[in-house]
Amino acid sequence: MPFTAPDIGIDLGTANTSLYVSGRGIVVSEPTLVVVERDNHRTVRAVGDEARFLYGRSPEKLMAVSSIRNGQVSDFDMTQLLIRYFLRKAIGISYLGKPRVIVSIPCGMDDVNRKALTEAVRYAGARHVFLIEKPFAGAIGSGLPVYDPVGNMVVDIGAGTTDVAVISLGGLVVSQSVPVGGARMDEALMNYLKRECNIIVGRNTAEKVKMDLATAIPLEEPRSILVRGINQLNTSSGTVQFSSTQANEALKEPCEAILRAIRSVLERTPPELCADIMRGGIHLTGGGSMLFALDQYISEKLEIPVLLARDPADCCILGIGYLTENIQLVTPQDKRADK
Numbered sequence: 001m002p003f004t005a006p007d008i009g010i011d012l013g014t015a016n017t018s019l020y021v022s023g024r025g026i027v028v029s030e031p032t033l034v035v036v037e038r039d040n041h042r043t044v045r046a047v048g049d050e051a052r053f054l055y056g057r058s059p060e061k062l063m064a065v066s067s068i069r070n071g072q073v074s075d076f077d078m079t080q081l082l083i084r085y086f087l088r089k090a091i092g093i094s095y096l097g098k099p100r101v102i103v104s105i106p107c108g109m110d111d112v113n114r115k116a117l118t119e120a121v122r123y124a125g126a127r128h129v130f131l132i133e134k135p136f137a138g139a140i141g142s143g144l145p146v147y148d149p150v151g152n153m154v155v156d157i158g159a160g161t162t163d164v165a166v167i168s169l170g171g172l173v174v175s176q177s178v179p180v181g182g183a184r185m186d187e188a189l190m191n192y193l194k195r196e197c198n199i200i201v202g203r204n205t206a207e208k209v210k211m212d213l214a215t216a217i218p219l220e221e222p223r224s225i226l227v228r229g230i231n232q233l234n235t236s237s238g239t240v241q242f243s244s245t246q247a248n249e250a251l252k253e254p255c256e257a258i259l260r261a262i263r264s265v266l267e268r269t270p271p272e273l274c275a276d277i278m279r280g281g282i283h284l285t286g287g288g289s290m291l292f293a294l295d296q297y298i299s300e301k302l303e304i305p306v307l308l309a310r311d312p313a314d315c316c317i318l319g320i321g322y323l324t325e326n327i328q329l330v331t332p333q334d335k336r337a338d339k
Contacts, residue, residue: 004097008090009320010083010121011104011137014065014068014160014183016287017048017082018314019090020321026314027090031055034078038063040204041077047085055204069181071106071134071161073116083124098127102320102330105132107175130330132323133172134158135165136315138285141319142309146170151273152280153244155262155298156316157288159183162258164265166273172266182288185210192250194232197240201229212300214247216255216297255294259301265304285315 012032016297019028030048037043038061045062047053055064067078071240091099101121105114109131118129135154147170156163159182165175172302186206193199193206201209205227213225224243231238262282266274282304284295289312298307309315323330 003095005091005095005099005127007100007102007324008087008126009102009317009324010086011134011317011320012068012072012083012117013104013158014066014181016159017086018088018317020317020324020326021090022324025042025321026317028086029317030086032066032068032082033066034065035062035083036065036078037061041065044081047082048089063289069160069301071109071119071131071158071177072113076116076120079117079120080123083121087125098125099318100128100130100327101126102130102132102323102327104137104316104320106132106161106268107133107135107172107177109177132320132330133163133165133175133217134161135163135175135285136167136172137317137319137323138309138315139165139167139283139319140322141311141315141317142281142283142285151269151276152260152281153265153282155258155275155284155286155289157181157258157284157286157291159287162261162286162288164261166265166269166277168273168276173270173273174265176261178257178261180254180261181286182207182210184254184257185214185251185288185291188254189214189247192225192241192246193229193242196246197227197239197242198232199227199229199238200232201227205229209242209247210251213242213244213293214251215244216248216251216294217300221243255291255297259298260295262298262302278304281307283309284305285309285312287313293330296307 007022017032031052033051035046035051067075111168121129133154138156139154152167163177166173189206222244227242295306
């Protein structure tokens with residue numbers, strides 16, 4: 001029987017959670033969802049992929065719980081349960097020694113939430129817990145020289161938060177986190193369809209519209225698709241022709257919020273590092289950055305080159321994976337996370 005469990009990296013997101021096991025790579029990538037009984041939250045019916053199939057379709061006696069909201073722990077018990085489930089799925093229960101775990105967090109997480117997350121991971125079965133900011137992990141995952149004396153700006157757009165950071169010499173020089181991401185874009189589309197088209201759609205439908213049609217800038221040749229939902233005027237099923245121009249209008253507010261966060265960080269960045277960013281550009285990571293033409297939108301507004309990472313959705317977990325394989329890079333500077 002193996003004695004010590006391998007080191008593990010966790011990208012704990014609002015919508016999706018990924019696990020990286022040292023020596024094996026990414027072994028788990030599932031929704032951050034738990035389905036429990038409404039009357040007894042201790043009775044768990046589904047977790048991860050199984051919970052996704054029940055989301056929005058479960059009977060009244062069942063309830064879907066998102067334990068992470070805007071990058072913060074919203075339900076301690078469910079977070080602990082979720083992480084324990086994923087850890088067991090990744091490495092099993094045959095190890096005598098508990099694993100060391102690296103977990104991604106949004107920029108500027110306060111001490112209370114840091115402590116809550118650390119304790120939840122420990123109770124789930126970790127021996128030591130190290131917390132790493134998402135933009136730093138995303139920068140490593142996208143191949144940026146984070147340990148060199150060069151300024152690198154990373155914008156990590158997840159489901160719940162957008163984290164903007166300037167990185168140099170292995171640390172965050174300036175950073176900001178705003179509660180805007182893919183989930184806010186979905187909500188914006190849902191609200192627009194309800195307000196302007198009198199159609200009520202669920203989050204899954206809004207996400208499909210975002211992926212198929214939404215764009216950060218108006219298209220020269222607009223496209224359109226049929227969107228099915230509930231007609232709020234007569235509560236019957238309804239269908240509406242929804243165009244890319246309407247989708248662009250709906251997403252103006254979240255796109256502008258992301259732009260304001262980038263501007264705020266640039267204004268507080270030292271001039272020497274700003275010059276590096278002007279030359280090297282802004283790097284987009286995270287699943288939300290795959291919104292069509294978002295890189296072009298930011299580049300046109302700021303007049304700075306903007307580059308989309310090769311695998312934006314996996315940059316964070318790949319960066320955490322690199323640190324998991326080289327745990328000595330994390331241990332000295334983050335011992336405070338073990339206290």
